[in-house]
Structures are given as structure tokens and as C-alpha cells.
Amino acid sequence: KKDAFFETFNAVSKNFSEIIAELTDGEGELYLDNPSDPFNSGLNIRVKPYRKPVQRLESMSGGEKSLVALALIFAIQRYKPAPFYAFDEVDMFLDGVNVGRVAKMIKERSRDAQFIVVSLRKPMLEMADGIIGVTMGRDNTSTVTGIRLKARV
Amino acid sequence: KKDAFFETFNAVSKNFSEIIAELTDGEGELYLDNPSDPFNSGLNIRVKPYRKPVQRLESMSGGEKSLVALALIFAIQRYKPAPFYAFDEVDMFLDGVNVGRVAKMIKERSRDAQFIVVSLRKPMLEMADGIIGVTMGRDNTSTVTGIRLKARV
Amino acid sequence: MHIKRIILKNFKSFGKKVEIPFEKGFIVISGPNGSGKSNIIDSILFCLGLSSSSRVLRAEKLTDLVHSGNGRQVGEAEVTIIFDNSDGRIDIDEEEIRVTRKIRVTEKGYYSYYYLNGKSVNLSEIQRILEQAGIHSDAYNVIMQGDVTRITEMTPLQRRKIIDDIA
Amino acid sequence: MHIKRIILKNFKSFGKKVEIPFEKGFIVISGPNGSGKSNIIDSILFCLGLSSSSRVLRAEKLTDLVHSGNGRQVGEAEVTIIFDNSDGRIDIDEEEIRVTRKIRVTEKGYYSYYYLNGKSVNLSEIQRILEQAGIHSDAYNVIMQGDVTRITEMTPLQRRKIIDDIA
Ligand SMILES: Nc1ncnc2c1ncn2[C@@H]1O[C@H](COP(=O)(O)OP(=O)(O)OP(=O)(O)O)[C@@H](O)[C@H]1O
Numbered sequence: 001k002k003d004a005f006f007e008t009f010n011a012v013s014k015n016f017s018e019i020i021a022e023l024t025d026g027e028g029e030l031y032l033d034n035p036s037d038p039f040n041s042g043l044n045i046r047v048k049p050y051r052k053p054v055q056r057l058e059s060m061s062g063g064e065k066s067l068v069a070l071a072l073i074f075a076i077q078r079y080k081p082a083p084f085y086a087f088d089e090v091d092m093f094l095d096g097v098n099v100g101r102v103a104k105m106i107k108e109r110s111r112d113a114q115f116i117v118v119s120l121r122k123p124m125l126e127m128a129d130g131i132i133g134v135t136m137g138r139d140n141t142s143t144v145t146g147i148r149l150k151a152r153v
Numbered sequence: 154k155k156d157a158f159f160e161t162f163n164a165v166s167k168n169f170s171e172i173i174a175e176l177t178d179g180e181g182e183l184y185l186d187n188p189s190d191p192f193n194s195g196l197n198i199r200v201k202p203y204r205k206p207v208q209r210l211e212s213m214s215g216g217e218k219s220l221v222a223l224a225l226i227f228a229i230q231r232y233k234p235a236p237f238y239a240f241d242e243v244d245m246f247l248d249g250v251n252v253g254r255v256a257k258m259i260k261e262r263s264r265d266a267q268f269i270v271v272s273l274r275k276p277m278l279e280m281a282d283g284i285i286g287v288t289m290g291r292d293n294t295s296t297v298t299g300i301r302l303k304a305r306v
Numbered sequence: 307m308h309i310k311r312i313i314l315k316n317f318k319s320f321g322k323k324v325e326i327p328f329e330k331g332f333i334v335i336s337g338p339n340g341s342g343k344s345n346i347i348d349s350i351l352f353c354l355g356l357s358s359s360s361r362v363l364r365a366e367k368l369t370d371l372v373h374s375g376n377g378r379q380v381g382e383a384e385v386t387i388i389f390d391n392s393d394g395r396i397d398i399d400e401e402e403i404r405v406t407r408k409i410r411v412t413e414k415g416y417y418s419y420y421y422l423n424g425k426s427v428n429l430s431e432i433q434r435i436l437e438q439a440g441i442h443s444d445a446y447n448v449i450m451q452g453d454v455t456r457i458t459e460m461t462p463l464q465r466r467k468i469i470d471d472i473a
Numbered sequence: 474m475h476i477k478r479i480i481l482k483n484f485k486s487f488g489k490k491v492e493i494p495f496e497k498g499f500i501v502i503s504g505p506n507g508s509g510k511s512n513i514i515d516s517i518l519f520c521l522g523l524s525s526s527s528r529v530l531r532a533e534k535l536t537d538l539v540h541s542g543n544g545r546q547v548g549e550a551e552v553t554i555i556f557d558n559s560d561g562r563i564d565i566d567e568e569e570i571r572v573t574r575k576i577r578v579t580e581k582g583y584y585s586y587y588y589l590n591g592k593s594v595n596l597s598e599i600q601r602i603l604e605q606a607g608i609h610s611d612a613y614n615v616i617m618q619g620d621v622t623r624i625t626e627m628t629p630l631q632r633r634k635i636i637d638d639i640a
């Protein structure tokens with residue numbers, strides 16, 4: 001049981017460090033506060049942004065926390081890949097530059113899987129292969145409009 | 154003690170209904186599930202958006218919930234007015250139109266109180282009397298730049 | 307293996323039959339607050355039996371998923387997802403895999419039906435073929451509105467439990 | 474009665490002395506993630522003694538509020554808020570009211586000092602004159618990053634307790 005945990009933990013950990021490097025030009029790692037007693041341990045996150053000192057998740061800014069949490073979710077997904085992903089407004093606290101980084105990562109991954117992403121942010125809309133517009137009609141039912149599909153090179 | 158509670162509750166309730174009408178063209182109200190036993194009651198929120206059926210907070214969309222929660226906070230603030238207010242990214246889940254409505258309400262209220270609002274959203278920046286830009290410098294310290302103050306008519 | 311089309315009938319805010327085509331690649335769904343974007347994500351979880359509780363779909367009970375117009379609820383909600391199976395990832399000899407879920411509301415409660423390429427099946431059969439495609443019922447491939455904030459607010463112990471669950 | 478200027482010295486990410494002028498009216502603070510915007514809001518709560526716990530200021534302990542550059546922490550953090558009192562709302566015969574709070578870190582722990590127009594005072598004196606201006610220590614006039622989401626996720630009972638607290 002402990003072996004199964006560490007097999008998963010090590011794989012997700014490795015993914016997390018790679019994804020953090022890609023999304024932030026910084027370094028990050030997951031660590032247990034007590035590796036010899038994993039089932040009573042907390043999973044901590046430590047990130048060293050480019051040229052800044054190391055910080056624990058709890059003391060980061062709203063946008064930095066959001067990016068790190070997203071990296072953890074992506075790390076788990078990379079461990080258990082699926083043929084499609086659905087993300088509902090994951091870009092909430094991110095500034096324009098960071099939304100662009102996440103959009104770019106999704107674009108690259110979308111060669112191997114389908115990404116269906118709900119977003120109001122311009123950098124996401126600009127990177128998309130296709131955009132589906134949803135509006136509430138006068139009859140109070142949702143309508144899907146403006147489906148723009150760009151040819152993918 | 155029960156009187157003190159109801160004095161506050163009724164005032165905040167009245168403010169809430171006024172603010173919801175202003176922010177959404179809809180109707181909203183706070184209600185207790187057991188008015189005869191307030192200290193064991195839950196505070197519920199019911200909103201009827203323009204031309205839509207009545208809904209409880211729990212079943213609304215992300216943006217609708219956010220707007221309703223903000224209206225509750227504004228209702229409490231109107232009950233206990235202060236000379237200045239500080240809001241840190243309260244426009245998270247709101248779409249452009251709703252950010253504009255909140256910005257307009259803040260602009261109107263700012264004749265009687267000072268509003269210091271952290272935001273990344275364009276409709277807020279456009280309504281502001283002044284904008285303070287903050288950046289992280291190469292020496293890892295925050296610098297304040299680009300303070301633009303418009304003359305208020 | 308990707309979602310080709312989603313067909314919604316009387317599901318949440320989709321009061322009439324609405325068909326949404328999806329390309330492979332990177333698709334963005336956008337629109338104003340309250341327009342129905344999250345409801346489309348809910349329809350995927352509903353149709354594929356991926357959400358174990360109606361609370362995840364922001365419904366107090368499953369019957370709240372049926373479109374309600376002017377306070378009256380129509381009898382039946384139905385969602386169909388059509389997968390492109392041209393890579394043969396699912397061991398059914400079809401280019402397209404159609405998964406349909408229907409719930410019918412009656413005075414006594416509700417009935418829930420699943421169909422696979424038109425044939426009535428159990429949820430377990432749907433889950434078996436979805437597993438082949440790499441779609442697991444713990445739905446880690448779906449991030450719902452607010453999940454990212456929830457993870458940042460978790461305690462380290464709760465976060466470690468996530469690893470326990472997927473191990 | 475409004476905030477005229479905030480002066481930050483070695484507070485959180487403000488490593489040198491930074492002066493920020495504020496107009497009356499509607500002021501927006503903007504900038505990239507991690508630039509220091511929320512830290513400015515924290516400095517207001519810190520200076521006016523409005524936050525009863527360091528956790529609200531996202532610091533594990535009060536000493537984490539002192540600027541730390543390259544892992545080394547400078548000795549002292551200081552925040553001054555200058556209020557425009559030309560409407561005479563505070564009963565001190567001054568056009569400007571200066572509130573300063575300083576914390577000094579030593580090996581044994583830390584010292585916290587408050588000053589009102591240059592004179593050393595207790596927190597209770599600061600709170601008394603702030604109350605005259607309508608600034609209450611429960612700080613309902615400050616909405617922090619994530620508070621709105623917290624209110625939407627509360628149970629109805631927790632939400633009712635908010636009314637209890639302000640009544
Ligand atoms: N059974 C139902 N019948 C009719 N309308 C419904 C039903 N269930 C939900 N709705 C409506 O769907 C709307 C919410 O849709 P949804 O959550 O998808 O919005 P959204 O586009 O994600 O918005 P946001 O950007 O604010 O997150 C609500 O206004 C709600 O009234």
C-alpha cells in the first residue's frame with residue numbers, strides 16, 4: 001500500500017517539477033513533511049520563482065497560488081492521461097501573461113488530447129482552434145452561437 | 154439580543170434588495186429559514202433575475218453567485234459606513250458587463266467615501282479617478298509606478 | 307478518440323434540443339455569466355456517469371437537472387455524447403460511439419436510463435468501455451469552476467489525500 | 474476623511490521606502506501577479522491594527538511581514554498612513570492624522586510600536602480615534618482576495634453568523 005502511494009507520489013512529483021518549470025521559468029517541488037510516515041503526512045508545495053527566493057504555497061500571491069494549484073492538477077492528469085479534458089474557468093486569478101502561458105501549454109498538449117476549456121480570457125480565445133459561444137436567449141434557454149473553427153495546420 | 158439581531162438583519166436586508174436591483178435589474182432578498190428562532194436559522198438568499206425564475210444562491214452560475222455575494226458585502230457596508238473601502242480583486246468570476254456594473258456602482262458611491270480597489274479588469278481601470286501601477290523590480294522589491302490621476306469633474 | 311458532438315435536450319438551461327459540434331484539439335467555450343457554459347461541462351459529467359453526487363452538478367437533486375421553464379418542469383432530460391472512435395481505442399467495431407443518458411421525472415421520483423449506440427445498458431457497461439478509452443469515473447480530467455481555488459485553500463493533509471485516492 | 478498617502482518601509486515585498494499618494498474618490502491598484510498589490514492592502518490592515526491574526530496578512534508569524542531579501546531579513550518594518558482630516562471627523566486639531574506602526578525583529582522575538590502624529594501610543598488609542606472616523610476593528614470595509622468566493626461557499630448558518638457579529 002505504501003509502495004503504491006510512493007509510486008504515484010514520485011511520478012506526480014516529477015510531473016509537477018517539469019510543469020512548474022514550463023509555466024513559470026522557476027523551480028518547484030512537492031514534498032512530504034514526514035516521508036517515513038506518508039499516511040500521516042501533509043503534502044507540501046515549495047516553489048522558487050525565477051530570481052526570487054523559495055516560498056511555500058501559503059505565502060504566495062493569489063495568482064501565484066492559482067498557477068501552482070493548476071500545475072498540481074496538470075501533474076496528476078499527466079500521470080493518468082485521458083483522451084479529453086474539460087476545464088471550467090481555471091484562469092481566474094491569473095494576469096494576462098500567465099493566462100497566455102497556460103493557453104500555450106494547453107495548445108501544445110492538444111496535439112495528443114482534446115481540450116474543452118470554458119474561459120472569458122482573451123489569451124485563451126486567441127490560442128483556441130475553435131470557439132463555441134453560449135448565450136441565454138429571450139426565452140430563458142441557452143443557445144449555442146458563433147461556432148468558429150479554424151483549420152489546424 | 155434578538156432585537157439587536159433583527160434591527161441589523163432588517164437594515165441589511167433592505168440594503169441588499171436595493172443593491173441587487175441596482176446591480177442586476179432583478180429582485181433579491183435575504184430570508185431566514187426560521188424567523189421565530191433566528192439563532193438556529195440559516196441566512197438564505199433568493200434572487201429573481203430580470204425575466205428569469207426565482208433561484209436560490211446555491212444553484213446559480215459562478216458569476217451570478219459572485220455578484221450576489223458582493224451585493225451582500227455591500228449591504229453590510231452600507232449599514233456600517235466607513236470613510237474608505239479597500240477591495241482586493243472582487244471581480245474574479247464576473248464577465249465584462251457585470252464588472253462594468255460594479256465599477257459604475259463604486260464610482261457613484263465614491264462621492265461619499267474613498268474606494269481603493271485592486272483589479273486587473275479593464276472596466277474598473279476605465280472608471281477609476283486614478284490608477285496606481287505596481288511591479289516587481291529586478292531587485293525583487295515592489296515598486297509603484299505610473300500613478301495617473303485624472304481631474305474629477 | 308475525442309468528443310465529436312454533444313446533443314442536449316431539456317438539460318438544465320438547454321430547453322430545446324441543442325447540438326454542439328466539437329473538433330479535436332483546443333476548443334474554448336465562452337459567453338456571458340449565466341449563459342450555460344458550466345451547464346455544458348455538467349452535461350458531460352452527467353452523460354458519462356462521472357459525477358457521483360448531484361451536488362457536483364449544482365443540483366439539489368437529480369431531478370433539478372431537467373429543464374424548468376416558467377417554473378414548470380418538462381418530463382425528461384437527455385444528453386448524448388458522440389465520440390470519434392476511428393483510432394479504435396474502444397473495442398466496439400464502430401467509427402462513432404454514442405453514449406446517451408436520460409432521466410424521466412414522475413410524481414414518485416425519477417428513472418435513469420443509459421444507452422450505448424442505441425442499446426439500453428447498465429452504467430457499469432458504460433464505465434467499462436470508457437475505462438478502455440482512459441476516461442475514469444474519478445473524473446480527474448474535469449476541472450470544475452472553483453476547483454483551483456479549493457486546492458489552494460486545502461490543508462497539506464487534505465492535499466496528500468488526493469495522492470492516496472489516485473494511487 | 475480619506476487616506477492621503479501610505480509610506481511603506483521594508484514591509485513584505487516593499488524592500489526600500491516607497492511612498493504611495495492616494496486621491497479621494499475611486500482609485501484602482503493594478504499590476505502583474507506577485508507584484509505587491511495585495512501587500513498594499515495588507516499594509517493598511519497592519520498599520521491600523523485591523524487584522525487580529527497574522528494569518529489574515531498571509532504571514533505565518535508577524536515577523537514574516539518584515540522584508541526579506543535574499544533570505545536575510547532586515548531589522549524593522551514600518552508602515553505610515555496619512556489621513557486627510559480637513560473635515561474634522563477625528564477630534565484632533567490637525568489637518569493631517571499620521572498613524573505609524575513599526576515592528577522590530579530580534580533573536581528573542583519582536584517588538585511592536587504604534588505612533589499617532591509622532592507620539593508613541595497604545596493600540597487602543599489608535600482604535601479609539603479610528604472609531605470616530607467610522608473605521609471599526611472588524612474591518613468590514615476591507616474585502617480581501619478570495620473573500621467573495623468564501624461567502625458563496627458558506628453554509629446558510631455561517632452566513633447568518635455574519636449578521637450576529639455585526640449586530
Ligand atoms: N433545470 C434548469 N432549468 C432552467 N434553467 C436552469 C436549470 N438549471 C440551471 N439553470 C440556469 O442555468 C444558468 C447557469 O448556467 P451556467 O452555470 O452554465 O452559467 P455559466 O455560463 O457557467 O456562467 P458563469 O460565467 O457565471 O459561470 C443559471 O442562470 C440557471 O438559472
Ligand SMILES: Nc1ncnc2c1ncn2[C@@H]1O[C@H](COP(=O)(O)OP(=O)(O)OP(=O)(O)O)[C@@H](O)[C@H]1O
Nearest residue numbers: 061062063485486506507508509510511512540541
Ligand atoms: N517578507 C517578505 N519579503 C519579501 N517578499 C515578500 C515578503 N512577503 C511577501 N513577499 C512577496 O510578495 C509577493 C506577493 O505580493 P502580493 O500578494 O501583493 O501580489 P499581488 O500583486 O497581489 O499578486 P496577485 O495578482 O497574484 O494577487 C510574493 O511573491 C512574495 O514573495
Ligand SMILES: [Mg+2]
Nearest residue numbers: 214215344451
Ligand atoms: Mg460557470
Ligand SMILES: [Mg+2]
Nearest residue numbers: 061062511618
Ligand atoms: Mg493579490
